[in-house]
Amino acid sequence: MNYLAERINWINESQTIGMAKAGRELKAKGFDVINLSFGEPDFNTPDHIRKAAKQAIDDGYTFYTPVPGYPELREAIVDKFSRENNLDFSINQIVVSTGAKHSIMNVIMACVNPGEEVIIPTPYWVSYSEMVKLVGGVPVFVNAGVDTEFKISPEQLEAAITPKTKAFLFSSPCNPTGSVYTKEELAGLARVFERHPEVLVLSDEIYEYINFAGKHESIAQFEAIQDRVVVINGVSKGFAMTGWRIGYIAAPLEIAQACEKLQGQFTSGACSIAQRAALSALTSPRNSALEMRDAFLRRRDMVLELVKEIPGWICNVPQGAFYIFPDVSSYFGKSHEGKVIENATDLCMYILSKAYVSLVPGEAFGAPECIRISYAASDEVLKDAMNRIKTVLADLK
Numbered sequence: 004m005n006y007l008a009e010r011i012n013w014i015n016e017s018q019t020i021g022m023a024k025a026g027r028e029l030k031a032k033g034f035d036v037i038n039l040s041f042g043e044p045d046f047n048t049p050d051h052i053r054k055a056a057k058q059a060i061d062d063g064y065t066f067y068t069p070v071p072g073y074p075e076l077r078e079a080i081v082d083k084f085s086r087e088n089n090l091d092f093s094i095n096q097i098v099v100s101t102g103a104k105h106s107i108m109n110v111i112m113a114c115v116n117p118g119e120e121v122i123i124p125t126p127y128w129v130s131y132s133e134m135v136k137l138v139g140g141v142p143v144f145v146n147a148g149v150d151t152e153f154k155i156s157p158e159q160l161e162a163a164i165t166p167k168t169k170a171f172l173f174s175s176p177c178n179p180t181g182s183v184y185t186k187e188e189l190a191g192l193a194r195v196f197e198r199h200p201e202v203l204v205l206s207d208e209i210y211e212y213i214n215f216a217g218k219h220e221s222i223a224q225f226e227a228i229q230d231r232v233v234v235i236n237g238v239s240k241g242f243a244m245t246g247w248r249i250g251y252i253a254a255p256l257e258i259a260q261a262c263e264k265l266q267g268q269f270t271s272g273a274c275s276i277a278q279r280a281a282l283s284a285l286t287s288p289r290n291s292a293l294e295m296r297d298a299f300l301r302r303r304d305m306v307l308e309l310v311k312e313i314p315g316w317i318c319n320v321p322q323g324a325f326y327i328f329p330d331v332s333s334y335f336g337k338s339h340e341g342k343v344i345e346n347a348t349d350l351c352m353y354i355l356s357k358a359y360v361s362l363v364p365g366e367a368f369g370a371p372e373c374i375r376i377s378y379a380a381s382d383e384v385l386k387d388a389m390n391r392i393k394t395v396l397a398d399l400k
């Protein structure tokens with residue numbers, strides 16, 4: 004008997020989660036595994052945020068929450084957009100969800116009909132394509148390689164738009180490449196959208212605070228398209244709060260209301276305690292976020308130096324997030340003990356089995372020539388990992 008619905012076969016397992024699981028399993032067997040596959044800050048959630056959560060329990064924040072989030076949290080989000088991004092939203096345009104992943108899924112479920120196309124610049128975050136497929140939508144990929152810092156041009160975007168295009172979904176700073184679109188580059192994309200008022204723009208800004216390029220720029224700033232941009236953000240990355248599961252959107256009212264309706268039948272309001280913690284995060288000075296950003300920048304530079312010692316890897320200089328995404332295709336076709344490395348997945352499995360370092364193959368992000376290394380780990384761990392990788396790669400002939 005097959006008890007499963009067809010839709011479960013439309014999607015793949017998340018490889019970021021899959022590789023982290025494979026690493027954990029090896030570790031449980033006693034191997035000394037370094038996990039650089041999972042995209043999460045290695046820092047603890049700052050103290051004042053943890054205190055706010057403890058206080059929330061003591062203050063009785065233990066009941067169901069309003070579906071789109073506590074009003075005081077939504078106010079704080081409105082305020083954040085106004086102060087930091089110069090964007091004006093009303094509280095009714097904000098919906099808080101169980102992580103940004105949930106926020107994105109809500110928007111896709113609320114907006115994309117079966118057969119409609121969603122344009123996704125490649126490399127893309129692993130879940131975008133699968134979320135689109137889950138609702139019967141069609142992901143349309145627009146490729147950008149390391150030569151253009153993994154960023155697409157307005158011409159490429161224009162060429163990808165068809166009468167079936169419903170939305171454009173991207174992240175800047177980008178997971179997995181760390182690329183950051185400049186204001187001018189975003190303006191170029193916005194001019195294309197101006198000519199296509201039927202296309203929604205879904206802008207994933209979860210790495211806003213991990214940006215080495217300077218001020219964060221949102222595509223929502225361009226007035227001509229502002230009424231159809233959905234900004235997705237959350238506290239996971241910038242505030243080291245991955246486990247708390249709080250994400251949010253700022254959306255045109257109709258879309259926000261649709262997400263609220265959906266969420267009301269699906270998950271209800273996000274966790275009460277986590278929302279109070281997120282309130283503390285968003286209403287406090289950004290000191291810890293800035294300190295973490297500085298630490299990531301220092302590690303980026305250290306890892307890039309170490310990459311120089313690995314022959315054949317081509318790497319850009321990421322301007323944000325905490326990943327490097329080298330092109331490793333010069334290793335394809337090489338072998339060790341009779342096993343040929345055909346692709347990035349083979350290379351990651353080889354590195355995991357020989358060096359005990361877990362990474363994510365580029366296939367997961369639509370870029371089969373690359374691998375993703377998260378540098379959200381201590382200096383010692385990163386040095387050890389890169390050294391191990393260099394050693395086992397030298398065995399491939």
Ligand code: PMP
Pocket residue numbers: 042101102103104105128174177178207209237238239245248249250
């Ligand atoms: N978007 C991107 C680009 C991400 O890397 C992540 C990481 N998980 C998410 C969304 C989801 O974040 P959250 O933990 O808030 O669900």
Ligand code: GLU
Pocket residue numbers: 017019020040041042043104129130178
């Ligand atoms: N977003 C992180 C990553 O890309 C966490 C894992 C996930 O949510 O897929 O690794």
